[in-house]
Every structure is written in C-alpha cells, then in structure tokens.
Amino acid sequence: MNKYTLKPVKFFVFIAFLCTSLLFSQQTVTGKVVDDNGDNLGAVIIINMSTDKKVYSNSQGDFSIEASPNDELRFVKEDFRRASRKVLVDGVNNQLLVTLFQIPKDIGEVKIVKKLSGDLEVDSRIVAKVDKGEQVRDAVGLPQPVGKMREKPAEVKSVLLPILLGNLNVQGVYDLISGKARRQKRQYRYDDLQEHILWVRNRVEDEYFIKAGIPADRISEFIAFSFTAKPQVRTYVKAKNLSGVMLRMEETIPLFIERLKQIKSN
Numbered sequence: 001m002n003k004y005t006l007k008p009v010k011f012f013v014f015i016a017f018l019c020t021s022l023l024f025s026q027q028t029v030t031g032k033v034v035d036d037n038g039d040n041l042g043a044v045i046i047i048n049m050s051t052d053k054k055v056y057s058n059s060q061g062d063f064s065i066e067a068s069p070n071d072e073l074r075f076v077k078e079d080f081r082r083a084s085r086k087v088l089v090d091g092v093n094n095q096l097l098v099t100l101f102q103i104p105k106d107i108g109e110v111k112i113v114k115k116l117s118g119d120l121e122v123d124s125r126i127v128a129k130v131d132k133g134e135q136v137r138d139a140v141g142l143p144q145p146v147g148k149m150r151e152k153p154a155e156v157k158s159v160l161l162p163i164l165l166g167n168l169n170v171q172g173v174y175d176l177i178s179g180k181a182r183r184q185k186r187q188y189r190y191d192d193l194q195e196h197i198l199w200v201r202n203r204v205e206d207e208y209f210i211k212a213g214i215p216a217d218r219i220s221e222f223i224a225f226s227f228t229a230k231p232q233v234r235t236y237v238k239a240k241n242l243s244g245v246m247l248r249m250e251e252t253i254p255l256f257i258e259r260l261k262q263i264k265s266n
Contacts, residue, residue: 029087030064031096033057033075041100045076047151049084051171054151079103153184196237197223200249203242212250213257225259226252 033041040061047054048065049072057063067073069088073096076082080100087096156176175181200223209219227234229252236244 026066026068027088028064029067029073029096030062031098033061033063033077033098033100035080036099036101041077041080043077044080044100045151047074047076048072049074052151052175053171075100151184153181153188155181193224193227196227196234199237199240200245204246212253214253215260218260222253222256223249225256229255 033044033046035041040059042057042059042061044057044061044063045054046057046063046065048067050068051066051071053066055063055065065073067087071087073085073087074082075084075098077100080102083098083100085096085098153175175184197220201219206216206219209222210216214222226249227237230248233245233248233252236242236248
C-alpha cells in the first residue's frame with residue numbers, strides 16, 4: 001500500500017471515529033407533554049434540532065428521544081404554541097415536563113349573501129366572505145404562530161459542509177441517501193398548494209365562480225390554474241390580500257373557460 005492509498009483509508013477511519021463518538025455521546029431523553037390545564041398531550045412532534053430526528057408523544061403524553069448534551073428539543077402540535085428545551089445540561093438527564101399553551105381560536109366566518117349583478121369587478125367584492133375571527137384578532141391583538149411547524153428537510157450543503165469541519169449529521173446523511181428529504185419537499189409543495197387554494201375558497205363564495213362560468217366541481221382546479229397562469233395571484237394569497245387575489249384571478253377566468261371548451265371539443 002503506497003502513500004496515495006493511505007489518504008482515503010485515513011479519511012474513512014476519521015469518519016468512522018466521528019460516527020462512533022456521536023453515537024456513544026447520545027443518550028435517551030424521556031419526558032411528558034401536557035397542556036396548560038395539566039392534561040396529557042398525545043401526538044406532539046418532538047424534534048431534535050441538532051439531528052432532525054423526530055418522535056411523537058403517546059396518548060399519555062410520554063416520549064423518548066436520542067439526544068446529546070445541550071441539544072435543543074422542539075415541541076410542536078397544531079393549535080398550540082411550540083416550545084423548546086435544552087437537554088442533558090452538565091450531563092444530567094432529568095425527565096422533562098413540557099407544557100404547551102393553546103392558541104386562541106377564532107369564532108368563525110360570517111357570509112355576506114347578496115344578489116350578483118353579473119359584473120365581475122363588482123361581484124368580486126360582494127362575494128368576498130368576512131372573516132369575523134380575523135377581525136377580532138386584529139382588534140385585540142392576539143398573537144399568531146410564526147412560520148410553519150415543519151421538520152426541515154436535509155440539504156446537501158448543510159450536511160456535507162459540517163463534515164469538512166469535523167461534524168457529522170448522521171440523520172441528515174440518511175435523509176439524503178434514502179430520499180426522505182426529497183419526499184418531504186414534494187409533500188410540502190403539495191400541502192402549500194392545497195392550503196392556498198383553501199384560503200381562497202374560505203373567503204370567496206362558490207356562487208361567484210359559478211356565475212363566471214366555472215363549474216362547481218372545478219373551482220379548486222381553477223384556483224390552482226390561476227396560480228400557474230398568473231403567479232401574482234399566489235403572491236397576493238401569501239400576502240393575505242384578497243382584493244389583489246380576486247382582481248388578478250379575474251384575468252385568468254377567460255383562459256380557464258377556453259381551456260374547458262377545448263377539453264370538451266376533444
């Protein structure tokens with residue numbers, strides 16, 4: 001074996017050493033998640049922010065997860081404010097008790113029902129639903145959750161670069177190799193699309209679309225089409241600007257109707 005074949009061997013020995021050190025430094029952290037009334041919370045996502053590993057609490061609120069000293073655990077559940085905890089501080093592995101506080105819920109929407117005139121520009125304002133809950137939140141200043149509570153998919157740069165610095169993200173490497181990161185990104189794109197379509201449908205009466213010539217069973221399809229045909233529509237959805245959404249969406253209605261005619265003719 002010459003000096004040129006030794007370098008790869010040394011590199012793999014170094015990687016193996018890092019993996020062994022990481023695995024032996026990890027410990028099992030246990031705990032319980034409850035709500036602000038002290039009741040057990042099941043189906044809470046617990047994410048180790050250092051390794052991206054995640055587990056769920058059981059029906060009794062109990063959980064266990066692998067972690068290294070000073071790792072941050074994040075606790076996420078729909079309709080609750082997320083929480084974070086540092087674990088294994090000074091090597092002490094005490095059982096965690098985590099309390100999640102519920103986010104105040106809105107009181108629903110109030111529909112405005114008026115006779116349509118046939119003028120799209122006028123009707124687009126008439127059929128817009130009023131979100132009463134949003135008005136209440138704005139009036140009293142209730143806090144809203146920031147960002148989406150998702151496990152972050154592994155990125156090539158975020159996994160490979162630390163290796164050069166002597167750190168190895170075992171879970172990140174696995175997610176890239178197994179295709180989990182790619183599937184997560186695809187699922188998130190789909191979820192975002194459905195969320196934006198629902199945002200429009202929750203705020204605009206079906207009668208508006210039907211009056212414009214769009215069949216009731218194709219309303220969601222039309223909204224998705226408008227996102228592609230006129231990207232500004234989706235930009236306004238993200239900004240929660242309903243007036244902007246409807247004005248831009250009106251420009252795509254003739255295109256979609258023409259498309260339906262072509263499908264029927266074929």
